[in-house]
Amino acid sequence: MELAFVIEKFILITVVFALSLVVAMYSTLAERKIAAFLQDRVGPNRAGPGGMFQPLADGAKMFFKEEIIPEQSNKFLFIAGPSLAILTACIGSAVIPWGDTIAIAGRIVDLQVTDINVGILYIFGVVSLGVYGVMIGGWASNNKFSLMGAIRAASQNISYEIPMGLSIIALLLVTNTLSLKEITAQQHGWHWNVWYQPLGFLLFMICSFAETNRTPFDLPECETELVGGYHTEYSSMKLGFYLFAEYINMFISSAVMATLYFGGYNYPGMDWVNNMLGPLWGPLVGVAVLFLKIFAFIFFFMWVRWTVPRFRYDQLMNLGWKVLIPLAIANIVITGIWITISDRI
Amino acid sequence: MTLSLFYLVAFLSIFFSLLVIFSKNPVHSILYLIITFFTFTIHYILLNAQFLAIVNFIVYMGAILVLFLFVLMLLNLNKDSEPLKSNLLKIIGVIGGMCLLVTLVGSTKALHLSDPVILQAQNLGLVKNLGKVLFSEFLLPFEVSSILLLSAMVGAVLLAKREPNNA
Structure with missing residues (x-):
């Protein structure tokens, strides 16, 4: 294990x-x-x-708010809830290939933190x-509304994991x-999986809406029924972590959708561009293209949120x-069947 | 390096499984159980069985224990609501535990160290090799176990369906 390798991965992870x-x-600003x-x-x-600078102002506000931990709550788990939420949101990005290999000063650098063979x-x-x-978090708050939100989140998550796994x-x-x-x-180039798996992509996308608790599936925090859902009792930066985790999740799931179905850093005419710009700037254009796709998905998430009303709970379960x-x-x-037939021909 | 890591993780597994048994609050028990399963995942990774590790992660930590937690949260067990066990049950429990202990001690006495199993293919745990083995050498057991799971699922649905007719 050379030092250069460790430094390279460290920089990439950071x-x-x-x-x-x-x-x-900036998704919070974009959303508004x-x-x-x-x-x-x-x-x-x-x-x-x-x-x-609105996001910075919001963040500063969150930090300076009074921190309230309910008397009857389970202190340790009350703090562990938002910490876990933000932790699991952040570790998903480890296996996403952000770009092709680039050459810097004679070194071939892989723009992916780790390529484990069970990445998906x-x-x-x-x-x-x-x-x-x-x-x-919902359980530790010791609040009926929070508990209902937590239970909704659990059942929704488990229900929508199944079609997600099947579409994968x-x-x-x-x-x-x-x-x-x-x-x-x-x-x-343009051999994106979405042309071969249009239905699979649609299912995967609907499930990612449900897994990230975004409207129309944001029943765990449905404010018309549950006050604030699972984060009713939270204040200050712990609430901020919950809200922030949702946006990170949205970013990661947009990246996953772009990678799995929309070609990741590939785009039509990339060979020509790579030849023109060389082994350093060519792949970086690919990274830019990937981020463009990710932003398009994030925009889609927000577009849906402000267009489609929230589902009723039984409708959610029936759909799933x-x-x-x-x-x-x-x-x-x-x-x-299609693969078998196309193999025979 | 790997061996000391193994001892550390093995210690953590046993430590957290003991906490599962000894914690008073059932929700805490489940949370310790989640950590225990996480240490199992690390064990699988140490054995170079990536697929098994990630499946253990998804199925046990991500699905089954979420359901456990789900049910326990709905039950809302407290110390007050916990049913008092009669002395007879406690005595029966002690006798049962002793019998298990005697059996375990007896079986370890009868046990002699056989040749340790040597892994022939180092990369058996990777997805491709595992799939090939499952669908050639172990095809029949694999398919039979899927039928077993299907029958369990049908049985569960049947049990759940019976209720509205009676009510």
Whole structure:
């Protein structure tokens, strides 16, 4: 293990971590701006030019608020809840290939923190772990509304993991590998998986809305029924962590969708661009393209939030179990038949 | 390096499993159980069985224990609501535990160290190799176990369905 390798990974991890925090921070501003745009308002425009410093002001406000821990709550778990939420949100980015290999000063640098051969399953595991933060926090608050929010989060998460896993299985039939690096490399140019798995992509996207607790599936924090849902009792930065974790999750799941179905850092005409710009700037254009795709997905998340009303709880369960799971199984069967036939021809 | 790591993780596994038994609050028990399963995941990684590790992570930590926690949160068990066990039950428990202990001690006395199993293929735990083995050498047991799971699922649905008819 050379020192250079350790330094390289350390820098990469730091950059990815900082980027996910910055993107999440500015997603809060983007959310309010987009909401304002869709509702024909101006949105936050006081702090800095065009409201640029609004996230910083919000963060500072969160830090300086009084921290309230309820008397009857379980102190340790009350603090562990938001910590877990933010931890699980941050570790998902480890296996995402942010770009092709680049050459800096004679070294080939891989723009991926680690390429484990079960990359997709790792993401899936992290997603399934994400519910603990909500559950533990909701239970430790010792509040009926929080508990209801936590229970809703758990049942929603488990229900939507199943169609998500099934849609990934159909994708694996096409890609023949679990490594995210290889999956991305296969989608060279315009061979994006979404052309081969349109239904799978649709299912995966709906499930990621549910897994990140975004509208129309934000029932765990449904304020019309549950006050504030699982974070009713939270204040100060602990509340901030919960809200922030949601935005990081949104960023990570946008990155996963872009990587799995929309080619990651691949784009049509990339060979020509790579030849023109050389082995350093060519792949960096790919990184920019990946971020463009991620921002497009984040915009889509927000667009849906301010367009579609929240589901009722029974509608959520019906959609998950009676529509998405049969569709996902049908998708696997169709994909299997299609692959068998195309192999024979 | 790997051996000392193994001892550390093994110690943590046993430590947290003991906490599962000894903690008074059932929700804390479940949380310790989650950590115990996490240490198992590390064990699998140390054995170079990445697929098994991540499946253990998803299925046990991500799904089954979430359901455990879910049920326990709904029950809201307290010290007050915990049913008092009669002395007879306690005596029966002690006798049962003793019998288990005697059996375990007896079986360890009868045990003699056989040849340790040597892993032939170092990369058996990787997805590709595991899949090949499951679908060629162990095809029948694999399919039979899937039928077992299916029957368990149908049984559970049947039990849940019976209630509205009676009510």
